[in-house]
Amino acid sequence: MDARPAARHGTPVAALVLAAGAGRRYGRPKALVEFGGRLLVERAVVTARVGGCCPVVTVLGAAAEEVRARADLAGAMVIDNPEWATGLGSSLRAGLAALRPAGAVAAVVLLVDMPGVTPEAVRRLAGLAAPDALAIAGYGTGRGHPVLLGRAHWAGVAASAAGDAGARGYLRERVAQLRVVPCGDVATGGDVDTEADRASFPAGGAAGSTASSGGTGG
Incomplete structure (x- = not known):
């Protein structure tokens, strides 16, 4: 699959991969977990790039040096979040x-x-990118990732992001503006929180998994 421009009329759309957590429930940083022959952080970066996003910024935190040493993050701008332990909000x-x-x-x-x-x-x-856009992936009756944040919202999202809530509160307050984009036919929205999750997770992006409501979305 080619990495075609993601947005209409060639408008540049960035991607932000949040990969800084320690993965306490999993037992190690999820960025370093292998899935389908690739580290999860590598998969996320490739997904963003092939999805047509540029630039792709990847935020590291826990075990950042090991992630940089082991992961192929070619084509991504990799930054460290020194406050990663305070939660996902700081990485956002x-x-x-x-x-x-x-x-x-x-x-x-x-x-x-x-x-x-x-x-x-x-x-x-x-494809819905615009400065004032807010959109979230829909999986059946649930909502999950990816999430689209128009540039006009970045300052507000950053000001409200705290702990592990990410942009959840900001989006909830603007539910009338938030567009839900059905993605259940092309992707799955569940997360890998434990080794058992990884072992039972669908190998591909088929429909049918449970959407996650944590982090930036929900």
Whole structure:
């Protein structure tokens, strides 16, 4: 699959891969977990790139040096979040700050522990890119990732992101503006929280998994 421009009229759309967590329930950082022959962080970066996003910013934290040494993150701008232990919100803030100098009109946010998200799901969200856009992937009656944040919302999202809530509260307050984009036919929305999850997770992006409501979305 080619990495075609994700948004209409060639408008640049960035991607933000959040991969800084320690993976306490899993027992090690999820960025370093292998799935389908690749580290989860590598899968997320490739998904964003093939989905047509540029630039792709990847936020590391726990075991950042090991992730840099082991993972092939070619084509991504990799940054460290020194405050990663405070929760996902700090990584979201760090990633959005790194994106501000770029000319992207919007950013697609992906979590490292959701290997069922596919380039096509990324492309569907990115295709709605506009400065004031807010969109979230829908899986049946649930909502999950990816999430699209238009540039006009970045400052507000960063100001409200705290702990592990990410942009959840910001999106909840703007539910009338939030567009739900059905993705269940091309991706799965569940996350890999434990080794048992990884072992039972669908190998591909087929429909049918339970959507995650944590982190940036929900």
